[in-house]
């Protein structure tokens with residue numbers, strides 16, 4: 001299967017005073033198109049640093065990050081802005097919705113940065129809200145929606161630019177456990193139905209069970225990669 005993400009010998013060191021913090025050390029992995037990968041680790045393990053590198057928000061100290069065939073560590077800041085607008089979608093822990101805009105307008109917003117006409121933007125946003133089963137709340141502003149509903153708007157907004165890859169940073173961190181499970185099931189379905197690649201960062205082992213593969217990260221290093229699909233297969237064999 002085609003690799004959408006390739007990370008090779010990735011290092012990120014931070015200098016703090018006289019000390020060097022090894023936030024990421026010798027990271028190597030690939031992610032295939034359509035895969036849902038969870039990066040799991042405790043606080044300070046390097047998860048956000050890794051996600052920031054993949055999203056082109058920070059440059060590595062050393063190593064290669066190839067996304068969709070492009071070496072993003074070699075891109076200029078301007079090229080990275082285009083990369084983030086066109087190729088990737090983001091889902092955040094705190095939703096990051098615009099409080100004055102309706103659900104529909106929030107979902108349509110990323111398309112305005114791409115010069116899509118208003119009519120087309122709204123048409124696409126309607127479709128995305130259907131995908132996350134929130135058509136009934138099109139005209140609601142964030143304050144008039146539950147946390148789970150707001151995150152569904154967040155997912156629709158991430159999908160609207162038809163990105164190759166979706167990055168999610170603790171997407172259920174602000175939700176209760178039942179709503180978290182609903183959101184995880186929805187993300188899993190949306191990724192499968194639309195053949196998207198999803199990379200999610202979490203400290204929660206339980207949420208990682210929704211992913212196809214789980215990368216465990218500790219002290220800046222990947223210590224273990226668990227393939228949940230293989231485990232599912234194993235159970236069926238028993």
Ligand SMILES: Nc1ncnc2c1ncn2[C@@H]1O[C@H](COP(=O)(O)OP(=O)(O)OP(=O)(O)O)[C@@H](O)[C@H]1O
Pocket residue numbers: 014015016021022023041042043044045046047048049050203
């Ligand atoms: N800008 C920075 N300058 C110096 N050190 C940093 C910087 N950013 C992160 N670090 C250090 O790098 C390590 C990894 O941090 P990172 O934020 O990636 O962890 P995390 O797993 O995302 O944690 P959390 O779950 O708490 O967000 C930590 O030791 C952190 O202190």
